[in-house]
Amino acid sequence: MANDKKVDIENNLTLIRSLIAKHKRHDHIFAGVGMFVIISLTITLLVLFLDLVFDGYPRFNLDFLTNFPSRRATAAGILSAWVGSSLVLIVTFFAAVPLGIAAGVYLEEYAKKNWFSDLIEINVTNLAGVPSIIYGLLALGLFVYGFGLGQTILTAGLTLALLMLPIVIVATREAIRAIPIHIREAAYAVGATKWQVSLHHVIQYSYGGILTGVIIGMARAIGETAPVITIGALTFIAFLPPSPVGLEPPFINFEWLEAGFTVLPIQMFNWISRPQMAFHVNAAATGAIIILLTLLMNGLAIKIRYNIRKKIKW
Amino acid sequence: MVEKKRKHPKEIIKAEANSLNFFYADGTQALKKISLPVYENKITALIGPSGCGKSTFLRCFNRMHDLYPGNKYDGEIILHPDNTNILDKRVDPIEVRMRISMVFQKPNPFPKSIYENVAYGLRVRGERNKRVLDDKVEEALKGASLWDEVKKRLHDLAFNLSGGQQQRLCIARALATDPEIMLFDEPTSALDPIATMNIEELMAGLKEKLSILIVTHNMQQAARISDYTAYMYLGELVEHDETDKVFTNPSKKETEDYITGKFG
Numbered sequence: 001m002a003n004d005k006k007v008d009i010e011n012n013l014t015l016i017r018s019l020i021a022k023h024k025r026h027d028h029i030f031a032g033v034g035m036f037v038i039i040s041l042t043i044t045l046l047v048l049f050l051d052l053v054f055d056g057y058p059r060f061n062l063d064f065l066t067n068f069p070s071r072r073a074t075a076a077g078i079l080s081a082w083v084g085s086s087l088v089l090i091v092t093f094f095a096a097v098p099l100g101i102a103a104g105v106y107l108e109e110y111a112k113k114n115w116f117s118d119l120i121e122i123n124v125t126n127l128a129g130v131p132s133i134i135y136g137l138l139a140l141g142l143f144v145y146g147f148g149l150g151q152t153i154l155t156a157g158l159t160l161a162l163l164m165l166p167i168v169i170v171a172t173r174e175a176i177r178a179i180p181i182h183i184r185e186a187a188y189a190v191g192a193t194k195w196q197v198s199l200h201h202v203i204q205y206s207y208g209g210i211l212t213g214v215i216i217g218m219a220r221a222i223g224e225t226a227p228v229i230t231i232g233a234l235t236f237i238a239f240l241p242p243s244p245v246g247l248e249p250p251f252i253n254f255e256w257l258e259a260g261f262t263v264l265p266i267q268m269f270n271w272i273s274r275p276q277m278a279f280h281v282n283a284a285a286t287g288a289i290i291i292l293l294t295l296l297m298n299g300l301a302i303k304i305r306y307n308i309r310k311k312i313k314w
Numbered sequence: 315m316v317e318k319k320r321k322h323p324k325e326i327i328k329a330e331a332n333s334l335n336f337f338y339a340d341g342t343q344a345l346k347k348i349s350l351p352v353y354e355n356k357i358t359a360l361i362g363p364s365g366c367g368k369s370t371f372l373r374c375f376n377r378m379h380d381l382y383p384g385n386k387y388d389g390e391i392i393l394h395p396d397n398t399n400i401l402d403k404r405v406d407p408i409e410v411r412m413r414i415s416m417v418f419q420k421p422n423p424f425p426k427s428i429y430e431n432v433a434y435g436l437r438v439r440g441e442r443n444k445r446v447l448d449d450k451v452e453e454a455l456k457g458a459s460l461w462d463e464v465k466k467r468l469h470d471l472a473f474n475l476s477g478g479q480q481q482r483l484c485i486a487r488a489l490a491t492d493p494e495i496m497l498f499d500e501p502t503s504a505l506d507p508i509a510t511m512n513i514e515e516l517m518a519g520l521k522e523k524l525s526i527l528i529v530t531h532n533m534q535q536a537a538r539i540s541d542y543t544a545y546m547y548l549g550e551l552v553e554h555d556e557t558d559k560v561f562t563n564p565s566k567k568e569t570e571d572y573i574t575g576k577f578g
Contacts, residue, residue: 193408
């Protein structure tokens, strides 16, 4: 009798174990496929990056960063391009970030949920996927001709800001939604207004996520070529825009906003389209620098997010 | 004014709900014709099974339902001595929340320092004077019997406190603005027995200064701390009387069934 029971239990145990083994196979298969995809993507990126580094290796020196473009490939540098890219990004940052955060806060905290807010939501999400050349055409019509801003740093910065805006809005909304409802209720319960709740709580607790979105948006903007070409960035430029900061009062000037410019990806495009091999080396070196900048920015975004998660846990 | 016939004539009414109905945005009626007084310097406990509407009722007192669109009040809650109907659309919910504060079920301190948590209600009111803030924060933390535990680390993050301390911090935050009524929504349901005992002792002291309305799931707690108890069921008020009477000699059969554990 007791023996029978023991046998029963052992049979049952064998069955359970084979079932678990079968179910776990799914775990293993999925983990395997996932690992394969991740590794192949990482390797592809790494190979591309290393290829650029090897091709561009002869040009990795300080002269490359401090020289203007030149007809002689070995004397040519990316000074005007990286200065142009930096100035354009400054404009982009100051245009897209306040507007994007404000839009995100408005949509989450203020807007009534109805068909109109749904429509806006769909549109914003869609904007993030619109091909960048379309933004270039829009900017050409609106900023260059409509507002008469010309083919300037200001125009380029605003154009890239349009491109970055949906990314900032979506990131802001996601970050705001992660704030637990009971924290919000706590703030309202002591008599705070919507504005106070947004300013003292919502933005402060979501800035990690917002900042991540901002940096990722900037990383995208730095590599954009099509819209900047469309609005008419110069491809060969041997001067720098007026300096934004000066040694004499008022120390800051805005003349640079109206200067012509070029940016890193355009400089690269310009060199790659020349027949001489020597220029292709320059293009590879520029490409490596763009990828490096993008990686650094994304790395910074991850680091910030990590630090903030450590500080705020719900 | 016609003096209504009063059940407990010796008590001063601080607030009273008069035939209060409440509808959620989806149309469900969560409260049905509730009339209930909240007496001054007394603790009124709301008991009843889950889903009976006790939390919904509590959240009417600080217009918390206004935060979500589509909710509808019908009836009134009169706040004395100024006879303001706090459910009136012309009364700003923010004004109501400045007079009636709330402590929630789950401790919900802001991810800020201990000091800033307590000072927040005053900052919202525009208080900038550092000395006034310091004094009020100390007073509120003492009132919530938390001062001795945190006075050396006022600028630490509130999250570093234990659950019971966090809840007392939330009480200090609600206390700092000198409310007339404090609402407690199952304040000890997430806490261990010792933290619960601390908070119950605290409430007994608080009623010297203000009036308390508490929702509790725990009948022993209601019996221990409250002066008056209201039993709610399916959105209706079944019985309201002195706690001793409700627990020893309830006038309704349903109340007796719930209290003796036959139901609920």
